[in-house]
Amino acid sequence: MRLQPIASTPADAMSAEITDAEAAALARTTVNLFKVWDITDAQACTLLGGVSARTWARWKEGNTGRIPRDLKMRMAHLMGIHKGLRYLFKEPARGYAWIKTPNAAFGGQSALDLMLRGELSDLSAMRKWLDAERGAW
Numbered sequence: 001m002r003l004q005p006i007a008s009t010p011a012d013a014m015s016a017e018i019t020d021a022e023a024a025a026l027a028r029t030t031v032n033l034f035k036v037w038d039i040t041d042a043q044a045c046t047l048l049g050g051v052s053a054r055t056w057a058r059w060k061e062g063n064t065g066r067i068p069r070d071l072k073m074r075m076a077h078l079m080g081i082h083k084g085l086r087y088l089f090k091e092p093a094r095g096y097a098w099i100k101t102p103n104a105a106f107g108g109q110s111a112l113d114l115m116l117r118g119e120l121s122d123l124s125a126m127r128k129w130l131d132a133e134r135g136a137w
Helices: 020-037 041-047 053-061 069-088 092-098 111-115 120-133
Strands: none
Touching: 020 041, 020 053, 020 069, 020 092, 041 053, 069 092, 069 120, 111 120
């Protein structure tokens, strides 16, 4: 028996891109997430990479406008963090409170303290830490 070649389908580099419609949904969800995390407006602007207070106010009113790639990735990481917390805690309120609770694993700082350093890599690192805690990888 001779093996036949398999026609491969090249990866579409654009397939993983967050669409504008998905970004708008992420923005609405981020507004709701920050409410349950009890995030201040200033903290929200920092977590979102330094968006202006006016932009954040428009988001809260439901008008997101155009969302750049970096901001899409920030929101995707925030949703990953939220998802990780929902897996770790049966009671959502415990996960919401965990964000601001000092943690020995972070040298006594809270997850929010670390994320408020403002870099995209800070959000990514928190998401990876939560994934590791829940045993995802």
